[in-house]
Amino acid sequence: MSAHHRDDGLHFSSHAPFEGSVRVALVGPPNVGKSALFNALSGAYAAVSNYPGTTVAISTAPLALDRRTVKLIDTPGMYSLFPLTDEERVARYVLFNDTPDLVVHVVDAKNLERQLALTFMLRAAGLRVLLAVNMSDEAEHLGYSHDLDLLRSRLGVPVVQTAAIRNKGIVELKRTIEAELATGPPADFELPVPPEMHRAEEALAEHLPPAFPVHRRLLALLLLQDDPEMLEAVAARDSSESLRSAVQDAREHLRRPPSFLLAASLRAAVIDLLDGVVTAPQKSERGLASRVAPLLENPITGLPILLAVLYLAFYQGVGVIGAGVLVDRLENGLFGQWLNPAADSLVRGLLPWPWLQNLFVGDYGLITLGLTYAIALVLPVVGLFFLLFSLLEDSGYLPRIAVLMDRLFKRLGLSGRAVIPLVLGFGCDTMATLVTRVQESRRERLLTTLLLALAIPCSAQLGLFAGLLGGIGGARLLLLWAAAVFLVFLVVGWAAHRILPGTPTSFYVELPPLRLPRTRNVLLKTWSRMRWYFLEVLPLFLWASVALWALTLFEIGGRTPFGWCVQATVPFARWLLLPDAAAETMLFGFFRRDYGAANLFAGAASGALSLTKQQVLVAAVTLTLFVPCVAQFLVMVREQSVRRALAVSGVVLAVAFGVGGLIARLPLEGLLG
């Protein structure tokens, strides 16, 4: 993949959102316990916000030190200052544009050799750096030992040993942060680079604009590597022609790629530095976790385990317990018997006008539809899903699924990296559409967005379909439905990959050791995802409630506007060989995917709508594939563009009704029994 230009709004400017207070940033690669350290330092009061112009979330929290309180910023995982993913781009941007007063570089005590190069780079960027050697408990357990005094004196920055997950070393880290903030500006740091590179860098430095927020020599290094953002940022202040040719000239004197030269000399420097600092264990210990891991990565054992995990987590957990037991208790019990009747009589007592009563109670009321949906349907289903997802995430299992799926996904133009958004989609497609940003290329993000919108049912749908299809037609109907949707997933993914120009990106993923998740961390993650869901997605459903109310408020030509919309949908129902009454269901599907389904099945179950099993299958498949819900559509617009969101919706509609119409005409009577 070539370095592609991105227009995600990361332009260097005077706009630094975290300015105005003393800022301490946590920086480090993924899987070093950075978030755990953030939580241990700050307590649970993190504010998660999207970084301006991007969709990458940045957590900030007040950090109380002895004498003052400063602002703690958690940055997305970064391996180096040469970003490969959007998350790394944003992490770097926070460093360059917000220039934190202190950077706490968090590293894994077991991986100093590979991770210390970034400490050098951060210092070369002119930042004041403190090294937190984290996960020291795990390292110790495995037999590593460190001479931190030696490391401190050679590195020239403060070094603190921590085990964030066990709250160890936090007090000392805070003390060191406070002491370090009181010192003067950091001394200039000479990056160890080979002489030829040094010459190229100096030649280039002459062409760089003064007063640029990035340290000059580091900037020269970045430009030598054709860093697109840096080129653009510098070109905005200088004539880009002379700069580009200067970069070209400087590079011609190098025998090998600058990224290689730099990495090799940094590695040599790190090895020198660590000589005598780290004592590694002679033999890696073979614990239970390291014996189980290969079983998960080998398809012969891994695929059956994956199926079992999916069955237990999604079908039994989210479906049976969440959508079945919990929803039933809340919807029929708490809301159906207590809250809604109480709200109903209260509203009807207070408001004399039926049309206004209907805004709050009644078929499309804010309380009886909107709020009931939020608390009774969404809370248990989505909450349980997020809990299970956080468990899978913290156990280190997700990267193993990526390993198993990479080859299949390559055929769909994706890579193993798509596993995270696609699995998350089974919880909430809207959130998953946001999370497509973990993928490398725009092409992959678009393909994943399409598959999420089309063939990944969210937990609310899954819960309903699993329960209702099973109830009406048994396991056979359920399997046929799942097979149809999975086939569409494969065929459409494959076709989209063929049609869209471009190629899949190469795939790599770190396989962290399997761990038992910590309750506190799992709960914090679950809570932050649910909070996001309630703040970002639910208001849209409340608005949908209001829109439905408004559309049924008055009549034009003998029908309400909603009635006319239903009328317009009737031909689609007929195309699917469904009764006209099913049209209303289709329309509801747009506002809330699962509600449409619920409506349909309620009708079928009560006999108000008489459907054959084949018709039930057709309706279920079409509604699963159907247009994304309002919230998902809006996120698609934000993440992609209006044009692409409309194109994706067009494809989804065509495929949903195409496949639905096809299934309606297949001779399935025998199969369905």
Place this chain on the structure above:
Amino acid sequence: MSLSTPLVSAPIGVPLTVVAIDEVDRARLKKLITLGLLPGVIVRLDRRWPCYVLAVGASRFALDRTLADGIVVDSVEPS
């Protein structure tokens, strides 16, 4: 006496030294550097299918064929 081999045909479960990485494909080079797969680094190949799984120090990585193709290794003589 040992001969350099592409990682993809190296033996499984033994220590290997990275002797070269492909420098022509810049995007691939960047990823290999990110993973710390530089000449001189000792690795162990744990599996080839469905992905190449490499142990590097205390970490393990999965790579696809495209990335694995960019690595040449040498077997480490038992000392």
